Amino acid sequence: MELAEMKKSELEQFYKQTKEEYENYKAKGLSLNMARGKPSAEQLDLTEGLLSAVKSNKDCYAEDGTDCRNYGIVDGIAEAKKIFAPMLGVSEKEIMVLGNSSLTIMYDNIAKFMVFGTGNGAEPWGIQARDKKLKWLCPVPGYDRHFLITEKFGFEMINIPTDENGPNMDMIEKLVAEDDSIKGVWCVPMYANPTGITFSDEVVRRFAQMKTAANDFRIFWDNAYCIHHLNDTPDKLLNLLEEAKKAGNEDRVLMYGSTSKVTYPGAGVAVFGASEANIAYIRSLMTVQSIGPDKLNQLRHVKFFKTFDGITEHMKKHAALIEPRFKAVLDELDREIAPLGIAKWTKPNGGYFISFDAMKGCAKRICQLCKEAGVILTGAGATFPYGNDPDDSNIRIAPTYPPIEELELAARIFALSVKIAACEKLGA
Numbered sequence: 291m292e293l294a295e296m297k298k299s300e301l302e303q304f305y306k307q308t309k310e311e312y313e314n315y316k317a318k319g320l321s322l323n324m325a326r327g328k329p330s331a332e333q334l335d336l337t338e339g340l341l342s343a344v345k346s347n348k349d350c351y352a353e354d355g356t357d358c359r360n361y362g363i364v365d366g367i368a369e370a371k372k373i374f375a376p377m378l379g380v381s382e383k384e385i386m387v388l389g390n391s392s393l394t395i396m397y398d399n400i401a402k403f404m405v406f407g408t409g410n411g412a413e414p415w416g417i418q419a420r421d422k423k424l425k426w427l428c429p430v431p432g433y434d435r436h437f438l439i440t441e442k443f444g445f446e447m448i449n450i451p452t453d454e455n456g457p458n459m460d461m462i463e464k465l466v467a468e469d470d471s472i473k474g475v476w477c478v479p480m481y482a483n484p485t486g487i488t489f490s491d492e493v494v495r496r497f498a499q500m501k502t503a504a505n506d507f508r509i510f511w512d513n514a515y516c517i518h519h520l521n522d523t524p525d526k527l528l529n530l531l532e533e534a535k536k537a538g539n540e541d542r543v544l545m546y547g548s549t550s551k552v553t554y555p556g557a558g559v560a561v562f563g564a565s566e567a568n569i570a571y572i573r574s575l576m577t578v579q580s581i582g583p584d585k586l587n588q589l590r591h592v593k594f595f596k597t598f599d600g601i602t603e604h605m606k607k608h609a610a611l612i613e614p615r616f617k618a619v620l621d622e623l624d625r626e627i628a629p630l631g632i633a634k635w636t637k638p639n640g641g642y643f644i645s646f647d648a649m650k651g652c653a654k655r656i657c658q659l660c661k662e663a664g665v666i667l668t669g670a671g672a673t674f675p676y677g678n679d680p681d682d683s684n685i686r687i688a689p690t691y692p693p694i695e696e697l698e699l700a701a702r703i704f705a706l707s708v709k710i711a712a713c714e715k716l717g718a
């Protein structure tokens with residue numbers, strides 16, 4: 291029976307029982323974590339061979355004879371570009387292979403645009419910001435670390451609602467057409483963090499074609515999960531750079547990815563894809579900043595995977611470990627919460643998260659109840675700019691890291707907390 295349809299006495303009874311069950315778990319003094327989207331230790335163990343892929347002096351040379359132990363090649367070794375270009379869907383001339391973090395590249399690109407401009411003659415964003423507040427579009431719910439970057443650089447962030455096709459493009463097109471102080475948009479176009487949705491072809495085309503008042507508007511296309519499929523029916527994403535080329539807008543597209551959740555978050559490689567003009571511009575600035583990235587690590591990745599197919603094959607091993615974890619959480623929600631009609635959540639075909647929408651005004655309370663019973667969740671509100679979810683409804687569930695038994699327990703406590711918060715909201 292749906293909770294909203296219960297008589298007052300039924301609701302009180304349901305609340306009492308649920309609370310008792312919750313208190314029993316609370317008394318166990320558990321310490322469980324469903325907060326950050328980290329790979330589990332088992333996943334990290336999958337790439338043990340990477341550690342010894344370069345093991346002697348003679349292994350340290352790239353195909354063109356470059357000694358990867360030495361300085362040089364600011365944009366990455368050729369064979370690394372070759373195996374990672376298909377991941378972003380770009381050519382080898384449209385990619386840079388860099389250090390271990392794509393987030394660092396995103397931050398760094400914004401910093402460069404603040405100080406030096408976007409490279410097309412437009413004034414640096416930092417100079418423009420003296421006369422007017424610059425703005426940034428943030429599809430919500432989204433990735434907290436994206437929002438922290440644009441908050442740090444002083445952008446006013448505008449929430450853009452999303453549905454199963456991606457962000458609301460009517461709203462985005464109108465805003466960017468009218469306001470030249472809007473300089474960019476965050477996008478996680480495939481298996482988005484946290485919703486798990488993939489942008490529809492129409493959404494991608496509209497991003498590629500839309501008219502922008504600012505000639506230095508940039509789309510930060512963070513394709514962090516583009517090869518992170520969970521099953522045999524993966525989503526498909528249209529190639530934004532190709533679509534933008536057709537419309538003559540290729541310079542607005544900046545693409546990012548990494549092997550953080552393919553090999554090691556602490557020691558992978560990150561990639562940046564863009565038009566040849568953008569690559570040349572960023573490379574010219576980076577040449578001053580660095581004499582080169584960790585090429586030995588790039589070489590390790592190339593020797594370990596050999597080809598892009600080698601990477602996609604490897605991802606199936608991740609899926610085999612992750613999929614049961616997603617299932618454990620989803621099964622609990624389907625069994626315990628679905629019949630009550632008090633929430634909705636996503637069932638993604640890939641990525642790292644389940645996005646859970648509780649009844650309005652319940653997310654903070656759910657996180658608090660979970661915390662008191664020893665289950666740490668990403669803080670309520672974190673999926674919105676400034677940590678402010680206007681509905682206090684969205685919670686990001688990250689099922690990949692805990693061992694499955696712990697996850698089942700955490701999901702149980704989460705479900706109990708959702709029920710308790712809903713009962714309280716309904717007046718129990």
Ligand SMILES: Cc1ncc(COP(=O)(O)O)c(C=O)c1O
Pocket residue numbers: 327390391392393394433478483512514547548549550555560
């Ligand atoms: C959408 C998204 N982008 C980027 C990152 C971090 O990427 P990296 O480790 O390459 O900095 C994450 C990590 O959770 C993410 O979810």
